[in-house]
Amino acid sequence: MTGGGMRLVIGAKWSSTWTMRGWLACRLSGLPFEAETLFLSRPDSKARLAEVSPTGLIPVLFHDGLAITDTLAIAEYLWELAPGCDIWPAERGARAAARSSAAEMHAHFAELRAALPMNLVKRWPIRDGIPSNAKLLGRPGVEGQVARVQESWRGTRARWGAGGPFLFGARFGFADAMWAPMASRFRTYSVPLAPDAQAYADAVLGHPLVREWVEGAEAQAREIGWEACAAWP
């Protein structure tokens, strides 16, 4: 089976973390697909979402009469269509570890995500050497979660990452894609990271697919109004 006729509904590129991951999964599959944008802040967004997605959430992937919701389900569906693609590592143990890593990002870090919303076109200011992000980082639970993210990256890379800058070495996969919005949050809010975690975050943000999405976000922000986008939320 091929991916012919696949359609992925995505949100605003500068702010939509889950649809960024869904789009990266589609690109990692190597299968052809079309992306359709549904901005979530328009007056008719809720109604359109309800029409489009059974869960009222995006991304949703349409293919072969199916509406597949949730990024993990989308990644697994694409893997079944294109087994051996870049979504998961080739080796069973590494694949299990990649699924664990992706699932950890999927299920955790609620406080960190709420305190530091993704905004790919925003840079939180540092003035006179004093980071004004201290209040955000001081919210309950955030510091521990920033530490856990780095620990998770470190643990996975120590076991599987030899031979390249990503979690599983030289190949950027879906586990890395899941963490890309987190790496972008750390950049946006100038979150201080350990050198190894910073190197990993830089590698993820420097990957051509991530850059392509970010360039799309910048193009959208220029079209809609950079200041308005950078001011969100």
Ligand SMILES: N[C@@H](CCC(=O)N[C@@H](CS)C(=O)NCC(=O)O)C(=O)O
């Ligand atoms: N667990 C879902 C989360 C999806 C999600 O929360 N998507 C957001 C956009 S990034 C959404 O659709 N929000 C609806 C809204 O804001 O009304 C997944 O992995 O895909």
